[in-house]
Amino acid sequence: xxxxxxxxxxxxxxxxxxxxxxxxxxxxxxxxxxxxxxxxxxxxxxxxxxxxxxxxxxxxxxxxxxxxxxxxxxxxxxxxxxxxxxxxxxxxxxxxxxxxxxxxxxxxxxxxxxxxxxxxxxxxxxxxxxxxxxxxxxxxxxxxxxxxxxxxxxxxxxxxxxxxxxxxxxxxxxxxxxxxxxxxxxxxxxxxxxxxxxxxxxxxxxxxxxxxxxxxxxxxxxxxxxxxxxxxxxxxxxxx
Amino acid sequence: xxxxxxxxxxxxxxxxxxxxxxxxxxxxxxxxxxxxxxxxxxxxxxxxxxxxxxxxxxxxxxxxxxxxxxxxxxxxxxxxxxxxxxxxxxxxxxxxxxxxxxxxxxxxxxxxxxxxxxxxxxxxxxxxxxxxxxxxxxxxxxxxxxxxxxxxxxxxxxxxxxxxxxxxxxxxxxxxxxxxxxxxxxxxxxxxxxxxxxxxxxxxxxxxxxxxxxxxxxxxxxxxxxxxxxxxxxxxxxxxxxxxxxxxxxxxxxxxxxxxxxxxxxxxxxxxxxxxxxxxxxxxxxxxxxxxxxxx
Numbered sequence: 269x270x271x272x273x274x275x276x277x278x279x280x281x282x283x284x285x286x287x288x289x290x291x292x293x294x295x296x297x298x299x300x301x302x303x304x305x306x307x308x309x310x311x312x313x314x315x316x317x318x319x320x321x322x323x324x325x326x327x328x329x330x331x332x333x334x335x336x337x338x339x340x341x342x343x344x345x346x347x348x349x350x351x352x353x354x355x356x357x358x359x360x361x362x363x364x365x366x367x368x369x370x371x372x373x374x375x376x377x378x379x380x381x382x383x384x385x386x387x388x389x390x391x392x393x394x395x396x397x398x399x400x401x402x403x404x405x406x407x408x409x410x411x412x413x414x415x416x417x418x419x420x421x422x423x424x425x426x427x428x429x430x431x432x433x434x435x436x437x438x439x440x441x442x443x444x445x446x447x448x449x450x451x452x453x454x455x456x457x458x459x460x461x462x463x464x465x466x467x468x469x470x471x472x473x474x475x476x477x478x479x480x481x482x483x484x485x486x487x488x489x490x491x492x493x494x495x496x497x498x499x500x501x502x503x504x505x506x507x508x
Numbered sequence: 509x510x511x512x513x514x515x516x517x518x519x520x521x522x523x524x525x526x527x528x529x530x531x532x533x534x535x536x537x538x539x540x541x542x543x544x545x546x547x548x549x550x551x552x553x554x555x556x557x558x559x560x561x562x563x564x565x566x567x568x569x570x571x572x573x574x575x576x577x578x579x580x581x582x583x584x585x586x587x588x589x590x591x592x593x594x595x596x597x598x599x600x601x602x603x604x605x606x607x608x609x610x611x612x613x614x615x616x617x618x619x620x621x622x623x624x625x626x627x628x629x630x631x632x633x634x635x636x637x638x639x640x641x642x643x644x645x646x647x648x649x650x651x652x653x654x655x656x657x658x659x660x661x662x663x664x665x666x667x668x669x670x671x672x673x674x675x676x677x678x679x680x681x682x683x684x685x686x687x688x689x690x691x692x693x694x695x696x697x698x699x700x701x702x703x704x705x706x707x708x709x710x711x712x713x714x715x716x717x718x719x720x721x722x723x724x725x726x727x728x729x730x731x732x733x734x735x736x737x738x739x740x741x742x743x744x745x746x747x748x749x750x751x752x753x754x755x756x757x758x759x760x761x762x763x764x765x766x767x768x769x770x771x772x773x774x775x776x777x778x779x780x781x782x783x784x785x786x787x788x789x790x791x792x793x794x795x796x797x798x799x800x801x802x803x804x
Contacts, residue, residue: 340723343720371720373519374719376512
């Protein structure tokens with residue numbers, strides 16, 4: 269589903285944010301990307317949804333090479349990928365409905381179908397009673413759930429999330445993780461970047477650890493004690 | 509396709525409403541800019557109208573020699589009527605000239621009582637066709653008429669026409685130059701105002717792109733908004749100009765040399781052109797430099 273071969277990303281003048289990363293994520297997997305601040309987590313996700321292009325290497329998404337994707341082909345790629353951000357990225361003068369419906373409007377779906385699917389997506393995140401609210405009237409957790417509803421409404425084959433629980437309290441964090449697990453159970457490949465060690469230990473999924481732009485560990489299944497040691501060495505913290 | 513077009517219109521309306529404060533400030537700036545341009549056009553239009561108004565009053569007076577008899581006068585009148593550029597010829601006899609002069613003097617008319625003979629000559633007053641009212645044309649005609657038999661002299665207010673014509677040319681050139689500078693400044697202001705509006709929405713554009721909107725789809729509502737904003741702002745600017753014109757100029761009693769002049773407003777086609785320019789500038793402003801905002 270997602271394949272990276274010798275991928276390097278260097279921003280002009282700086283040392284590389286990502287260096288020679290090789291990674292393969294299968295269809296339906298649930299993967300955490302972690303590492304200390306500046307390890308390259310966000311850059312890696314940006315490369316996956318073509319917000320950045322790699323300086324070197326190849327990125328294959330769903331069988332298509334997106335390393336040199338043309339600007340006009342980006343919307344088609346993004347229609348397959350749902351993205352959730354730490355700062356939610358909701359348009360504040362649009363209602364919850366308008367924010368979530370936007371991607372379906374882009375696809376040119378009929379109004380009735382849009383209403384039906386928006387209602388379903390908001391029901392999934394238990395916000396169907398807040399259709400007409402504006403984002404700034406919602407709590408942080410609710411705003412993130414709106415962003416998740418927007419990301420899953422197109423039934424994406426891949427769901428990317430960059431620190432989706434970074435601003436949220438532990439209870440809401442678990443609720444958001446349950447949502448991601450549900451989406452994963454329906455078949456979507458889920459990739460989440462986080463530096464929250466507790467979350468990684470709690471979820472017990474595949475964890476890719478980045479340090480200074482390089483993959484230093486990629487473990488599918490390991491004891492929590494070994495993992496805790498590995499994370500601590502990589503500088504991954506979190507509210508213990 | 510129709511559904512997407514409807515969505516673009518809806519999005520433009522939604523955004524105009526959602527960013528009302530920013531859009532109103534931008535529209536107010538654009539209105540003020542159009543008002544300034546309008547004032548300059550109005551000055552130019554009225555200078556031209558005033559020039560026409562004064563030129564309409566231009567008369568050429570052909571004074572007759574005292575010994576020119578009835579037949580000589582008839583012959584001269586026929587020649588004057590046939591002269592190029594002459595619209596009509598009116599005769600003033602010596603007696604009539606004296607009577608007119610007395611009327612003009614009013615209470616001081618008794619000054620003329622001491623005269624033992626009428627010193628005023630008979631004359632023909634020529635009014636001219638529009639195309640013959642220019643300074644050079646009138647000067648040439650006066651020279652031709654002076655050479656005719658029976659003509660004592662020809663008066664056409666030469667110096668005054670010359671001064672006015674050259675002054676009007678200088679003022680019109682100055683208005684044109686200033687107007688051109690103002691138009692350049694206005695284009696700059698409008699494009700920067702729209703750029704600021706877009707800058708305030710940079711994040712929104714980024715979000716649209718992140719969730720899969722194409723450049724065209726992000727751009728179109730902005731272009732539409734720019735057009736609506738530009739059109740409305742230009743219309744408001746023109747409306748304000750009209751209100752100022754009605755309140756300030758139209759009803760005024762003009763003194764002295766301006767007497768009888770009716771100020772004119774900018775013609776319909778030019779007004780329509782201004783509003784269309786508003787729409788065009790709004791759209792162009794939204795399109796220009798848009799690429800800065802499209803990287804996401």
